[in-house]
Amino acid sequence: MAAPALYRLFRSRSAELVSRSIAALFGGYLLAFGFTAFFSVYLPFSRPNRVVTASLLCFAVWVAAAIYAFAARSPTRAWLVLVITTAVAYSAAYLPTEWRLRP
Numbered sequence: 001m002a003a004p005a006l007y008r009l010f011r012s013r014s015a016e017l018v019s020r021s022i023a024a025l026f027g028g029y030l031l032a033f034g035f036t037a038f039f040s041v042y043l044p045f046s047r048p049n050r051v052v053t054a055s056l057l058c059f060a061v062w063v064a065a066a067i068y069a070f071a072a073r074s075p076t077r078a079w080l081v082l083v084i085t086t087a088v089a090y091s092a093a094y095l096p097t098e099w100r101l102r103p
Helices: 002-010 013-042 047-071 075-093
Strands: none
Touching (some): 047 075
16 A cells, blocks of 8 residues: 555655756766766876866766756656766776776
8 A cells, every 4th residue: 555655755746856956966976076087097188187177177077967967857867877977987987907097
C-alpha cells in the first residue's frame, strides 16, 4: 500500500526540483573539478598558467552544468549526463601516467 504513495512522492514536481537542485550543486561541482583536472593537464601552456586558466574555466563549467541540470528533460537524464561527463573528464585527466603529469 505504501509503494504507490512513495512512487507518487518521488515523481512529484517538488522531488524533481530537489533532485535538479542537488544535481546542479553537487553534480556541477564534481564536473567542474573534473574539468579543472582535465584542463590543467591538457592545456598547452606552462604549468602555472594551465592551473590558473583551468581554475578560472571551472566556474564556467559549473554554471553550464547548473543550467543543464534545469534544462534537461528529466532529473534522471540530468544526473546521467553529469555523471558520465564527470567520469570521462576524471578518466582523461588521470590517464597520462607516462607523461608524469598530475593535476
